[in-house]
Amino acid sequence: METIIRTDGRKFDETRPILAEVGVLKNADGSAMFKLGNTTAIAGVFGPRKVYPKHEEEAERAILRTRYNMAPFATSERNRPGTNRRSTEISLVTRQALTPLIFLDEFPKTAIDVHIEVLQADASTRCVGINAAVLALADAGVPMKDLVASCSAGKVGDAVVLDIAGKEDTEGELDLPIAYYPKKKHITLLQMDGITDGKEVKEIIKLAVKGCEKIYEEQKRALRNRYKLEGAD
Amino acid sequence: MERKLVIPGDFLGDGRSGHGAYEEDGKSFSSCIGLAEEKNGLYFVIPLSGIYSPKRGDGVIGKIEDIAFSRWIVDINSPYEAVLSLADASDEFIDLTKTDLTKYFNYGDLIFAEILSVSKTKNVQLSMRNRKCRKLRGGRLIKVTPAKVPRIIGKAGSMVEMIKEMTNTQIVVGQNGIVWVKGDHEDIAMDIITVIERKSHVHGLTDQVKAILEEKMKNAPKVERRREEEEEEPEPQEEDEFRP
Numbered sequence: 001m002e003t004i005i006r007t008d009g010r011k012f013d014e015t016r017p018i019l020a021e022v023g024v025l026k027n028a029d030g031s032a033m034f035k036l037g038n039t040t041a042i043a044g045v046f047g048p049r050k051v052y053p054k055h056e057e058e059a060e061r062a063i064l065r066t067r068y069n070m071a072p073f074a075t076s077e078r079n080r081p082g083t084n085r086r087s088t089e090i091s092l093v094t095r096q097a098l099t100p101l102i103f104l105d106e107f108p109k110t111a112i113d114v115h116i117e118v119l120q121a122d123a124s125t126r127c128v129g130i131n132a133a134v135l136a137l138a139d140a141g142v143p144m145k146d147l148v149a150s151c152s153a154g155k156v157g158d159a160v161v162l163d164i165a166g167k168e169d170t171e172g173e174l175d176l177p178i179a180y181y182p183k184k185k186h187i188t189l190l191q192m193d194g195i196t197d198g199k200e201v202k203e204i205i206k207l208a209v210k211g212c213e214k215i216y217e218e219q220k221r222a223l224r225n226r227y228k229l230e231g232a233d
Numbered sequence: 234m235e236r237k238l239v240i241p242g243d244f245l246g247d248g249r250s251g252h253g254a255y256e257e258d259g260k261s262f263s264s265c266i267g268l269a270e271e272k273n274g275l276y277f278v279i280p281l282s283g284i285y286s287p288k289r290g291d292g293v294i295g296k297i298e299d300i301a302f303s304r305w306i307v308d309i310n311s312p313y314e315a316v317l318s319l320a321d322a323s324d325e326f327i328d329l330t331k332t333d334l335t336k337y338f339n340y341g342d343l344i345f346a347e348i349l350s351v352s353k354t355k356n357v358q359l360s361m362r363n364r365k366c367r368k369l370r371g372g373r374l375i376k377v378t379p380a381k382v383p384r385i386i387g388k389a390g391s392m393v394e395m396i397k398e399m400t401n402t403q404i405v406v407g408q409n410g411i412v413w414v415k416g417d418h419e420d421i422a423m424d425i426i427t428v429i430e431r432k433s434h435v436h437g438l439t440d441q442v443k444a445i446l447e448e449k450m451k452n453a454p455k456v457e458r459r460r461e462e463e464e465e466e467p468e469p470q471e472e473d474e475f476r477p
Binding site: 227 | 240255262264265281282283284312380
């Protein structure tokens with residue numbers, strides 16, 4: 001791995017600048033903002049609360065509902081507001097990425113609603129959304145085993161790089177987002193867009209995990225910051 | 234004792250886990266944001282956020298949401314609604330065919346009740362049999378994080394007693410994070426409760442709160458005068474006063 005200079009001057013194993021903030025929405029039970037370079041998402045968590053419509057209720061556990069939405073102004077070309085095929089899919093994979101962490105059986109007959117809004121999109125929006133959602137869930141006091149961190153890696157030209165952004169996304173060969181559960185070293189989200197072989201996939205995943213570990217540290221710091229301020233005068 | 238701020242996934246120690254924690258391979262980890270504590274090898278976390286989860290024996294403030302044939306449905310600031318049946322509300326015999334239940338508790342009334350039982354499927358039953366249980370008339374409500382209720386009450390009620398005395402108010406604190414305030418300096422009492430909520434894990438909080446209260450009371454003689462005027466007209470007495 002010799003030095004590769006990327007379009008924005010990063011090293012091959014460097015993420016974009018990370019900014020995480022907890023408690024950004026007043027009316028949500030828990031909320032957070034997460035920024036990875038230009039990609040920005042805010043997440044709000046409501047609940048555990050009563051389930052409506054009632055038939056979705058489960059007698060022995062809480063249900064987790066996620067909604068991923070991209071603002072019309074998030075991309076350079078205006079995108080049509082509302083749910084579409086892409087956002088439905090991302091809502092689903094986000095839910096699947098978060099479910100293993102949460103102690104859903106502690107709140108039977110309730111719903112936990114997670115709303116993710118992407119305000120600015122510059123690749124890896126699902127990763128940023130998951131990162132924001134995890135912080136918001138912790139802020140809401142939903143019992144969880146650990147935080148989950150999410151990051152993408154991919155291939156541009158022949159080089160394997162971490163955290164694909166901008167031109168690398170539109171003109172790169174491969175994009176592979178993962179969500180990583182650091183304590184158990186489990187992967188709870190794995191998607192891939194592009195063609196490669198088994199050996200290279202392993203290499204890309206390894207790099208993405210490295211990015212997740214860095215994001216995990218930032219998430220922990222953001223959470224601690226939020227609650228440390230409370231006691232101080 | 235120094236208490237440590239923990240977030241989900243933080244290692245607490247080797248041993249069993251209690252509230253706000255979970256166990257894996259004999260090790261305890263935190264499952265929420267809070268302050269870690271240890272007692273006889275049992276690790277638990279006092280949460281700093283989160284909703285109220287009903288527990289048996291808790292005294293809660295609830296609002297009457299609905300009235301069924303022989304019971305009231307009560308909102309207790311939790312995802313689970315509570316049920317107060319007539320048998321747990323009164324000792325006297327009430328003929329349901331002749332009595333209108335709204336006479337006792339009407340829609341929107343506030344009550345302080347005790348949680349009698351919570352089933353596994355989270356069916357909550359209330360009782361009015363405790364001496365402290367009653368209907369709350371007038372006054373104002375504040376919502377606080379349920380986890381911080383013990384700090385508002387203080388050691389053996391020291392904090393809340395001090396506020397009551399200094400502001401000349403009646404205060405009822407529900408374990409579900411609802412505080413009812415009625416009396417002369419309601420707004421000062423409410424302000425101070427929000428201060429306690431914000432500073433809940435500061436050491437020596439009672440003394441700090443006392444200082445703030447004294448400062449605030451110096452600048453608040455006007456409220457008392459208005460109160461005196463009010464008292465000239467007697468409060469309308471309700472018929473059929475409910476006594477459990």
